Amino acid sequence: MNSHTVERVQSASTQIPDQRGRFGEFGGRFVPETLTRALVELESAYAAARKDPTFHVELNELLKRFVGRPSPLYHAQRLTKLAGGAQIWFKREDLNHTGAHKINNTLGQALLTLRMGKKRVIAETGAGQHGVATATACAHFGLPCVVYMGAEDVRRQKPNVFSMRLMGAEVRPVTSGSKTLRDAVNEAMRDWMASVENTHYIIGSVIGPHPFPMMVRDFQSVIGREARAQCQETFHRLPDTVVACVGGGSNAAGMFFPFIEDASVRLIGVEAGGRSSSSGEHAAPLSLGTPGVLHGSYSYVMQDRDGQTSPVHSISAGLDYPGVGPEHSYWKDSGRVEYTFCRDDDALATFDKVARNEGILPALESCHAVAKAIEIAGTMNAEQNLLICLSGRGDKDAAEIARLKGQDY
Amino acid sequence: MSVIDERFADLRASGRKAFIPFITAGDPSLDMTGRLLLRLSQCGAAIAEVGIPYSDPIADGPVIQASYTRALEAGIKLEDIFATIARVVPQVKMPIVSMVSYAIVNRLGPQRYVEDAQRCGFSGAIVPDLLVEEGDELREICRQRDFSLIHLVTPTTPRQRMLRIAECSTGFIYFVSVTGITGERTELPQELYEQVAWLRERTEIPICIGFGISRVEHVRQLAPVADGLIVGSAIVRKFVEANDPEVALAQVDELARALIGAMG
Ligand SMILES: Cc1ncc(COP(=O)(O)O)c(C=O)c1O
Numbered sequence: 001m002n003s004h005t006v007e008r009v010q011s012a013s014t015q016i017p018d019q020r021g022r023f024g025e026f027g028g029r030f031v032p033e034t035l036t037r038a039l040v041e042l043e044s045a046y047a048a049a050r051k052d053p054t055f056h057v058e059l060n061e062l063l064k065r066f067v068g069r070p071s072p073l074y075h076a077q078r079l080t081k082l083a084g085g086a087q088i089w090f091k092r093e094d095l096n097h098t099g100a101h102k103i104n105n106t107l108g109q110a111l112l113t114l115r116m117g118k119k120r121v122i123a124e125t126g127a128g129q130h131g132v133a134t135a136t137a138c139a140h141f142g143l144p145c146v147v148y149m150g151a152e153d154v155r156r157q158k159p160n161v162f163s164m165r166l167m168g169a170e171v172r173p174v175t176s177g178s179k180t181l182r183d184a185v186n187e188a189m190r191d192w193m194a195s196v197e198n199t200h201y202i203i204g205s206v207i208g209p210h211p212f213p214m215m216v217r218d219f220q221s222v223i224g225r226e227a228r229a230q231c232q233e234t235f236h237r238l239p240d241t242v243v244a245c246v247g248g249g250s251n252a253a254g255m256f257f258p259f260i261e262d263a264s265v266r267l268i269g270v271e272a273g274g275r276s277s278s279s280g281e282h283a284a285p286l287s288l289g290t291p292g293v294l295h296g297s298y299s300y301v302m303q304d305r306d307g308q309t310s311p312v313h314s315i316s317a318g319l320d321y322p323g324v325g326p327e328h329s330y331w332k333d334s335g336r337v338e339y340t341f342c343r344d345d346d347a348l349a350t351f352d353k354v355a356r357n358e359g360i361l362p363a364l365e366s367c368h369a370v371a372k373a374i375e376i377a378g379t380m381n382a383e384q385n386l387l388i389c390l391s392g393r394g395d396k397d398a399a400e401i402a403r404l405k406g407q408d409y
Numbered sequence: 410m411s412v413i414d415e416r417f418a419d420l421r422a423s424g425r426k427a428f429i430p431f432i433t434a435g436d437p438s439l440d441m442t443g444r445l446l447l448r449l450s451q452c453g454a455a456i457a458e459v460g461i462p463y464s465d466p467i468a469d470g471p472v473i474q475a476s477y478t479r480a481l482e483a484g485i486k487l488e489d490i491f492a493t494i495a496r497v498v499p500q501v502k503m504p505i506v507s508m509v510s511y512a513i514v515n516r517l518g519p520q521r522y523v524e525d526a527q528r529c530g531f532s533g534a535i536v537p538d539l540l541v542e543e544g545d546e547l548r549e550i551c552r553q554r555d556f557s558l559i560h561l562v563t564p565t566t567p568r569q570r571m572l573r574i575a576e577c578s579t580g581f582i583y584f585v586s587v588t589g590i591t592g593e594r595t596e597l598p599q600e601l602y603e604q605v606a607w608l609r610e611r612t613e614i615p616i617c618i619g620f621g622i623s624r625v626e627h628v629r630q631l632a633p634v635a636d637g638l639i640v641g642s643a644i645v646r647k648f649v650e651a652n653d654p655e656v657a658l659a660q661v662d663e664l665a666r667a668l669i670g671a672m673g
Contacts, residue, residue, distance in 0.1 A: 020542065030511050030538045032468040033574070034563040034588060176474065182465065189467040194589030196565060293512040293538070294465060306487045307516025308464040 016330070021210020021297075024333065026326035029209040031189075031296045038196045043211045045116045050218070055111065062107050063222060066140065067097045069104075071223075073230035073387075078357040079374065086240065086380035088373065090390040091227045093251065094362065100392030101223060101251045102133035106202055108219035110137035113200040120199040121145045124188040126153055126181035126247065127318030127365065128160025129392055130204030135169035137202075145169040148187040150180040153317045156400045178311055181247075181321045185295050205248025206325030209296030213253075213325050220254025227387060228258050235385055241266040241376060244389035245369040246286065246339065247318050249325035251391040256337060266338070269328060270372045272314035273341030279304075283312035285324050286332050286339040299326040315344035315404070316364035316397075342368040350374070351394060351401060363392035364401075412504040412532045413557045413580035416455055417615040417636060426672045427455035427637030429617055430644055430665060431508065433476040434459050435485035437648050439493045441658070448658060450501035452665040455637060457503055458535065461490060463510040468537045470592030472642040472649070487513065491529040498530030506533040506559065506580070511543075519547040523556050533557025533580045541577045548577060557581075564588050564604065571608050581615040581636065584608070586622065592642045594621035597630070605634045628671040640668060 021027045029039060049055040063069040072095065076088040093101040106123075113121055121143050125131030131147040138145035147164055151173040154161050164171050177183040185207075192201045206213045206220070231239050242259055244252035246269040259265045274282030282288065285300040292301040294309055302310040302322040314320040331337035342350075347364055350371040354362045362370060366389070373388045380386065394401075402409035410418075420427055430449050434442050446457055462477035462485060469477070494505060507526055514522045514536060526534065533556055539547065541560055551558040557580025562571045565588055575582055584605055586597050605616060618631050619639030628638055644661050651657040 028543055029540055030543060031540070032537050032563075033540060033561045034468070034565050034585065036540060036570075037565045037567065177464070177478070186465050186467055190470070190590050193468060194587075196588060293510075293515050295467075296538075298515070303512070303516060305516070307510070307513040308481060309512075 017210065017214050021214065023213070023327045023330035026291070026299050026329040027210055027213060027297050029296060030293045030298065031209045032193060034193050035196060035209070039209055039211070041116060042112070045112055046211055046215050049112060049115060059108055059111060063104065067103050067107070068095065069222065070226045070230070071095050073227060073234055076358050079354065080377070082353070082357060083374045083377035085382065086377040086384040086386040087382065088377050089239070089385060089387045091223060091255065091387060093223060093389060093391050094360065094366070094393035098129070098133045098136050099395065100129040100133065100363065101220060101254065102130040102204060103136065104222050104254065105204070105216050105219040105250060106130070106133040106137040109200065109202040110141050110143065113143060113202070114141060116200060118198055118200040119143070120195065121202055122148070122188050122191050122195070122199055123202045123204060124148045124181065124184035125204060126150070126184065126320060127316065127363070128153065128157040128164070128396060129318060129363070131169070131171065132160050132163050134202050134204070135164040135167040138169065139167040146191065147171050148174050148184040148191070150178070150184050151175045152179040153181065153184070157317050157396055158399060160396050180317065182309065189295070205250040206253045206327060207248040207295055207297065207323060213297065213327055216250050217253040217257055217327060220250050221257045223251065223254040223389060224256060224258035227255065231385065231387065237385070238262055238265050239387040240380065240384040241268065241386045243268045243270060243369045243373040243376065243386065245270050245319065245365050245391060246324060246328060247272070247321050247365060248323070249328045251389050253325060253327055255389040256331070260336060267336065268372065268376065269337055269339045270368045271339060271341040272316060272319035272368060273343040274313045274315070275344055280311045281313050282341065283314040283320050283322065284341040285322060286328060287341050291329065294323040297326045299329040300324055300332070315347060316368065318363070318365040319368065340372060342371045346371045348401070348404065360390070361394035361398070362390055363394050364397045366391045411555045411557050411580060413456065413506070416504055417581065420455060420636070426632045426635065427617060428453065428665065428669045428672060429456045429458055429637050429639040430454050431458040431460060431639055431641030433473065433480055433645055434461055434490040434493070435480035435483060436462070436476040436645070437479070437654055438483070439485065439489055441654050443493050443497045445658065445661065446497050446501055446505065448662055449665055450503050452662055453669050454503050454665065457505045458508050458639060459494065459505055461487065461507055461509040461513055463513060465512070466510065468590055470590040470642060472646050473591050475649070476645045491525055494531060495529040504532035505530065506535060506557065507531050508535045508537065511536050511539045514547065519550050523547070523550050523554060527554055527556050533559055535559040535561070535583055537561060541574055544577065551579065559583050561585050562608070564598065564600070568607065572611060575608065575612040575614055578614055581617050583639070584616050584618045584635070586618050586620045589620070591620055593623035597621055597627055602631070602634055609634060625667055625671040628668050632672045638672070
């Protein structure tokens with residue numbers, strides 16, 4: 001990255017969040033006292049790393065030679081024709097090593113783990129993409145790694161479970177609660193409560209207590225920085241509209257953040273609309289939830305009258321989460337980003353559409369963004385450009401899609 | 410002076426220590442929660458801690474976690490818990506504090522949570538996921554109403570910070586014995602005794618130790634340095650292991666008397 005963009009990003013992010021990790025009223029640190037020291041330590045290690053050019057050189061080298069960055073900006077011409085409006089562009093995070101944007105964050109945090117002198121890594125995973133990306137970073141650096149994964153997700157994302165184990169990570173299925181991502185985060189936090197002195201918890205999205213939401217956003221911002229430059233190079237303007245799917249919100253935050261100050265760029269986050277808008281049938285806290293506390297921060301969440309987290313559902317394991325990063329809550333309430341949702345069946349239909357028209361198998365998570373983007377592109381004109389964060393590839397979903405369609409895999 | 414302050418003043422005047430049982434509200438039923446509180450009071454518990462079941466308790470080990478899940482699955486709501494406490498408080502001789510996640514306090518709003526909790530007879534709250542930095546609003550509300558707000562210190566808390574937490578706490582300080590989650594331990598860390606003693610010399614506020622305490626040996630070891638000891642999982646577990654709640658109740662009675670006996 002050039003020094004100008006570093007400065008721009010750093011100045012924006014030193015104001016937001018504030019000292020207490022607040023994005024407006026959202027964010028903060030709602031965790032047991034036991035974790036405070038580790039969070040303070042992480043905060044200062046990250047602040048030091050951020051100012052240290054050798055850290056950036058090291059990370060950028062890894063992103064280039066290990067991940068394969070920059071990921072291409074791809075003109076989806078047949079989808080553009082199908083949508084009948086704006087030019088549709090994919091930012092190809094699916095082409096990264098390990099198949100999703102998650103690796104941008106895990107390498108950054110693994111480097112910090114080493115800087116802090118911690119000897120062990122834990123992580124949670126939903127779709128398994130973050131688990132694989134963490135296992136990969138740990139194998140690369142020789143760090144032992146334990147990944148917590150909901151038992152339901154172990155079932156529906158088998159290939160990723162196998163990959164993690166191949167790279168030496170221990171996958172611990174979580175059988176409490178809904179057996180999905182939220183419970184995996186709980187278990188990882190409990191592990192960290194006991195292991196905090198020698199273990200770093202690599203959180204997989206822009207969620208959790210300060211400084212995680214800020215730090216993960218910064219690591220993922222490479223997506224938006226590259227895309228911004230690629231748009232200017234390719235069509236000599238900024239995109240008119242940028243669309244990304246939102247689970248915890250890391251690919252979206254990374255894509256949006258470098259465009260936040262570009263008022264002409266419309267930013268749209270797409271949540272998991274599931275089967276319907278009734279409680280328990282979707283995972284769309286920004287669209288259908290209320291502000292509350294979950295997993296260490298104050299943000300929109302699906303909760304009942306008493307503050308108990310509500311069950312959620314999504315066809316895609318990576319979006320099947322009742323909370324969302326606090327910065328998205330801030331962007332929502334400030335009106336800077338619009339949030340909408342996409343239903344399970346639209347996402348599934350979009351998988352086929354992208355596969356057949358573009359020769360790309362997108363992750364089911366990313367299909368949520370593509371589905372909405374096709375709709376929106378149709379309302380725009382052919383001179384306009386719509387950029388989608390294609391956050392990951394769909395190989396991991398093939399078996400589950402076959403099962404849903406009643407076909408052999 | 411709050412009810413809890415008075416309780417510790419009495420205990421200190423007579424050279425006694427507080428036995429503080431923790432139970433989960435609504436596990437196995439709210440009716441049993443009421444009976445259990447009554448029984449613990451008769452056994453000589455100084456204060457009781459009632460856990461408000463929460464869907465995502467990250468500081469809790471498997472025993473308490475599972476009890477929260479059972480209570481929530483049984484459909485226990487906050488207003489039912491408040492109603493049970495309101496019914497029980499006039500019959501017991503000990504103050505009762507709620508152990509409650511900030512997710513729940515925040516959902517009601519700190520003002521309303523404290524008002525409702527106090528109206529039904531709770532004397533204070535322990536909010537395990539509320540750090541002192543995030544606690545200004547709740548602390549002020551509690552202070553105005555003489556409702557104790559008990560903060561936690563842990564083995565990972567730096568010493569200067571311990572003093573700050575002690576200053577922010579009212580009623581007592583909850584000294585977490587281990588770096589980890591709730592649940593019984595065979596042995597407690599060696600440094601614990603010294604850490605508590607260090608803080609003991611620097612603050613007036615009562616210090617109660619919790620997490621992992623389940624045995625008579627623990628109590629003998631720790632009672633001399635603390636104002637009170639908190640026992641949770643060892644009690645909650647009885648209701649999991651005995652398939653008859655009446656049997657569990659008798660076992661809790663026996664455990665409570667043994668632990669109180671060991672406090673000297
Ligand atoms: C490909 C892909 N996209 C998106 C997500 C959702 O996460 P986030 O919202 O943090 O980008 C995941 C999570 O597993 C994923 O694997």
